[in-house]
Amino acid sequence: MPSSDTSHSPADALAATLARIDAARKTALAPAPETRLIAVSKTHAAENIRPVLEAGHRIYGENRVQEAKAKWPHLKTEFPGVELHLIGPLQSNKAREAIELFDVIHSLDRPKLAQALRTEIDRVGRAPACFVQVNTGEEPQKAGVVPQDAPAFIALCREELKLRVEGLMCIPPADEPPAPHFALLAKLARPEGLRYLSMGMSADFEIAIRFGATHVRVGTAIFGERE
């Protein structure tokens, strides 16, 4: 539904999305103990986010550090208890700003970034939880560590750099069924003892829940189409 359509109510869409998450969890054979909804507010102005905040939702996702910096400090003051997730690629030179603003970073995917996060966490004195992004489809243009490199990279982040690695994240290839990618992410997380799986977007979050998603990242279904 286009955001120019004035009949679109983000608060109603939030309630509908939460109900769909509940329903998917009830029919899943082995859902995660809990599935959290990250409302992806990227490209949407504060006025469009406010109704969702007013409806009580507190977990949001943004994909750009600069955009989040422009919108969120203000909204965070207005609505205490917001948990902000960075779901887009992060450049090493923005590590400090990301640490200052975000509670969870879903795009940890290379040693240079891991090192930059370590350095800036020590300087800033604030340590966001990190999810390692896995390029499950091994797409050359896509961010993320390839599956076969994931164990060594996770070990580097945890053991050497002492980052708070708590989960894995993936974005399946747009032109493939997502289920095998969700299954692969869950399989990679298990031997590592990682409890969080960030997977599933507007088009496929119900499928992700069947594979144990603990965090679904939903934008369009709540806020309408992006420009």
Ligand SMILES: *Cc1c(COP(=O)(O)O)cnc(C)c1O
């Ligand atoms: C934009 C985005 C989403 C949300 O996508 P929708 O299809 O609008 O739900 C989820 N994850 C990531 C990484 C994104 O960039």
